[in-house]
Amino acid sequence: xxxxxxxxxxxxxxDEYWGESLDSLVSQLAxxxxxxxxxxxxxxxxxxxxxxxxxxQANLGALVAEDLGLAGVAAFRVEAGEAxxxxxxxxxxxxxxxxxxxxxxxxxxxxxxxxxPEEAMATSSLSERYDYVGFQGVPQPAIxxxxxxxxxxxxxxxxEMVAQFPxxxxxHAAKSPHSQYxxxxxxxxxxxxxxxxxxxxxxxxxxxxxxxxxxxxxxSDALSTIRxxxxxxxxxxxxxxxxxxxxxxxxxxxxGAASRAFEEALARAGVARRDIRVLEIHDSYxxxxxxxxxxxxxxEPGRSGVDLKKGxxxxxxxxxxxxxxxxxxxxxxxxxxxxxxxxxxxxxxxGRAGECQxxxxxxxxxxxxxxxxxxxxxxxMKVRDV
Amino acid sequence: xxxxxxHHYRARRCRRCGSxxxxxxxxxxxxxxxxxxTVRVPLQGYENNAPYPVGIIEFDxxxxxxxxxxxxxxxxxxxGMIMERVFRKIADDGDSGIIIYGFKFRPxxxxxx
Numbered sequence: 001x002x003x004x005x006x007x008x009x010x011x012x013x014x015d016e017y018w019g020e021s022l023d024s025l026v027s028q029l030a031x032x033x034x035x036x037x038x039x040x041x042x043x044x045x046x047x048x049x050x051x052x053x054x055x056x057q058a059n060l061g062a063l064v065a066e067d068l069g070l071a072g073v074a075a076f077r078v079e080a081g082e083a084x085x086x087x088x089x090x091x092x093x094x095x096x097x098x099x100x101x102x103x104x105x106x107x108x109x110x111x112x113x114x115x116x117p118e119e120a121m122a123t124s125s126l127s128e129r130y131d132y133v134g135f136q137g138v139p140q141p142a143i144x145x146x147x148x149x150x151x152x153x154x155x156x157x158x159x160e161m162v163a164q165f166p167x168x169x170x171x172h173a174a175k176s177p178h179s180q181y182x183x184x185x186x187x188x189x190x191x192x193x194x195x196x197x198x199x200x201x202x203x204x205x206x207x208x209x210x211x212x213x214x215x216x217x218x219x220s221d222a223l224s225t226i227r228x229x230x231x232x233x234x235x236x237x238x239x240x241x242x243x244x245x246x247x248x249x250x251x252x253x254x255x256g257a258a259s260r261a262f263e264e265a266l267a268r269a270g271v272a273r274r275d276i277r278v279l280e281i282h283d284s285y286x287x288x289x290x291x292x293x294x295x296x297x298x299x300e301p302g303r304s305g306v307d308l309k310k311g312x313x314x315x316x317x318x319x320x321x322x323x324x325x326x327x328x329x330x331x332x333x334x335x336x337x338x339x340x341x342x343x344x345x346x347x348x349x350x351g352r353a354g355e356c357q358x359x360x361x362x363x364x365x366x367x368x369x370x371x372x373x374x375x376x377x378x379x380x381m382k383v384r385d386v
Numbered sequence: 387x388x389x390x391x392x393h394h395y396r397a398r399r400c401r402r403c404g405s406x407x408x409x410x411x412x413x414x415x416x417x418x419x420x421x422x423x424t425v426r427v428p429l430q431g432y433e434n435n436a437p438y439p440v441g442i443i444e445f446d447x448x449x450x451x452x453x454x455x456x457x458x459x460x461x462x463x464x465x466g467m468i469m470e471r472v473f474r475k476i477a478d479d480g481d482s483g484i485i486i487y488g489f490k491f492r493p494x495x496x497x498x499x
Contacts, residue, residue, distance in 0.1 A: 118430040125429060132395065136454050136476060136488070137432035138425065138440050143452075145423040146442060197423040243401065247421070247442050247450050 003220050003235075004096045006381065007228035008033060009343035011213035014180040014331030016113040022048075022055055025109050025212040026067045033216065038068060040226050041216075042101035044075035047088035047108035049335030050123050051077070054114045064107060074101075081127035081370030082284065084108065085213075085338020086237070086377030092217045093237040093379070102222040107214040108336030120208050123334070124284075127371035129244050141205060141285065143245075143372055145197040147252050148287040152199065154253065154302070159199055161305025163190045165289040166204055166328045168308060172315065173325025175355035180209045180331030204286035204328075211333035213340045230350040234342075236269030236380040238262075244374040255288075255295035255373035262296040262367060262378040269380035271363050273297060276380075278348045278364035279319050280341035283326045292367060293321070320358040323348060338368035338377065345381050394451040413451075416494065417443035419467045420450065424460040431477055443469050443491050457492035468494045 010032025012025060020028075030038065046064045051057045061076035080087035085108045092104035112120060125133065125140040133143070152159060167187050173179035185203060193203040216228070223231060240260035246252040266273060273296075283289035293304040298319060299312075307313065313321035324330045324344050327337060345364035347353045363382045369375070389403035394413070399406050422441030425432075432438070439455040441463070455463065456474055469491040476488040 118428075118433065121427055122430040133452060134429065135486070136440070136452065137429050137435065137438070138452060138454070139427065139429045141427070142423050142425045142440055146421040149423065150421055194426070195424070196427050197425050200423075245452065247452065248401075 002097050002099060003233060004093050005218045005220065005223060005231045006215050006234050006342070006346050007218040007223065007231050008216040009214065009346045011178050011340060011343050012211060013178045014209040014211040014333055014340070016208070017111065017210045018113060020111070020210070022051065022057065022060070022109050022111055023063065023067050025111065025210065026064050026107065029107065029212045029214050030068050033214070038070065038105065041070060041073055041103050041105050043092070043095060044068070044070065044073055044105045044107060045088040045091045046075065046077045047084040047106070047335045047339055048077055048110055049079060049081060049084050050110060050112070053123060054119070055111060060109070064109070079335065080375050080377070082282070082334055083338060083368040083370035083375050083377050084335035085341065086366060086368035086379055087239070087338070089215065089234070089338060089342050089379055090237045090239055090377055093234055096217055096219050102219040103226065104217040105214055106217060106339060106342070107212070108339030109212040110333035110336040111210040112208045112333060113210050115208070127374065132245065140372065141200055142197045144285040144287055145200040147246055147291070147372065148199055148285070151253055151287060151290065157302055157305060159191065160187060161309070162286050162290055163187060163201070163204060164305065164308060165283060165286045166190050168314065169283065169322055169326045169328040172323055172356060173329030176324040176330065177354065179325045179329055180207065181325065181329045200285060200287070206284045206327040206332035209331035209333050211331060211336045211340065213336055213343045215339060215342050215346060232346055232349040232381050232383055234379060235271065235382050236265035236267070237377070238264035238268060239375070239377050240264070241375050242373055244371060246372050253291060255291050255376070257373050257376040258292055258295045258367055258369065258378070259297070261376045262365070265365065265378040265380045269382065271380060271382060275363045276319055276365050277361040278323055278345055278358050279321050280323070280344055280366040281321060281326065282337070282367055282369040283322060283328050284332055288369065288372070291373070296367070315356065315358055323353060323356045323358060338366065341366035341368060342379060349381055349383050392447055392449045394449050413471065414445040416468055416470050417445040417451070417491070419463065419465055419469050420444045421465065422455065422463050439463060441491070453489060453491045455492065456490040462493060470494050
């Protein structure tokens with residue numbers, strides 16, 4: 001089977017760009033690839049969740065190809081809710097593995113600041129079943145809150161153990177130039193922020209941000225023929241789904257799709273869970289960080305907070321989690337988020353993570369969720385020859 | 387019928403095992419509140435209702451359903467409470483649109499209240 005490599009990455013700072021459009025964000029992104037052979041791209045996969053809702057714009061494949069001066073190339077949009085980013089990466093991985101392309105640009109772009117706060121709340125719930133959940137006026141954070149409540153009760157964990165996750169995310173983001181919220185927050189401020197729905201508080205939720213990020217994928221053949229940047233291997237990528245509504249699952253606190261996608265990506269990559277040194281996870285709500293780390297077996301059920309407290313997930317810990325601040329603090333531009341995750345793992349493995357650098361990182365992974373774990377993509381990257 | 391799963395919606399095909407051998411039972415009138423929260427940041431179109439409690443009701447057969455909770459204050463709610471089904475307006479679709487009705491659940495009123 002052909003190997004797939006990431007041979008370059010570009011990202012713009014996640015922010016609220018009132019004066020920019022999807023097109024201008026894409027154009028800024030292309031500057032980050034100066035010197036790379038964008039002209040020789042075989043396909044462009046555009047990750048985006050909300051273009052037709054917020055910008056009245058579908059068909060982003062053709063738009064982005066034109067914006068990049070690549071009209072003519074194979075290009076289309078990939079949408080898998082909030083997991084669109086790693087879904088597009090997965091599409092690129094598949095086409096190179098299958099021999100249908102040698103160079104693929106995976107590009108995520110999203111502009112959430114065009115939404116009013118009410119619209120943003122509505123978009124955050126689009127990945128749930130509308131005819132069951134949205135129709136009744138139940139927003140996604142309310143479902144996350146009920147999972148959170150069950151978690152605190154079942155494992156007899158104080159809320160501080162969960163609420164310290166956003167604190168760590170902001171610590172990491174404070175050192176990262178491309179993160180949206182480059183400042184620290186305290187546990188007290190998290191626990192005194194207003195409720196979104198009990199027990200979930202405002203500072204435990206990702207905010208609203210715009211962003212664009214891209215990675216350049218290559219086959220080994222292409223590496224010898226095009227100009228490229230430093231290279232890491234995209235060694236495994238996988239997807240799994242679950243029953244959409246968490247309380248319809250066997251156990252609402254077990255994210256089975258995350259577990260399955262992660263195991264499959266590891267198996268494809270031929271690496272063990274203990275080899276992973278950098279992990280980007282989907283912490284749109286603090287509780288999801290706990291459930292993810294426990295569902296993929298890095299922490300025992302109910303113990304992720306204890307592990308965090310012991311330093312296991314810090315930049316110097318056993319597995320550095322969300323090294324640039326994750327969804328909470330790097331920012332969560334919906335469909336683009338997964339591409340940020342992939343680009344960030346690439347920066348870590350190529351030693352270009354600046355103050356967020358994890359020493360000796362050779363293997364990294366990313367987990368990107370749609371809904372509350374109903375569709376999950378996992379990808380595993382490693383430095384060459386590991 | 388094949389895998390024994392019970393869904394709270396009409397299902398031509400079982401969402402657990404894919405079987406098309408499905409039947410229908412009436413939705414029970416009463417169930418137990420197993421999880422709940424209060425929506426303080428509402429969805430678009432439900433602003434006038436906020437804050438509103440929502441919860442998961444479990445029936446005797448183990449089926450769970452998500453529902454809005456009505457006729458009570460959020461602080462009256464406790465896990466394990468018996469809840470009953472009531473027919474209510476869910477939302478309306480503007481001045482000229484249709485009014486949307488559906489089920490909500492409310493605590494069964496106990497003695498002394």
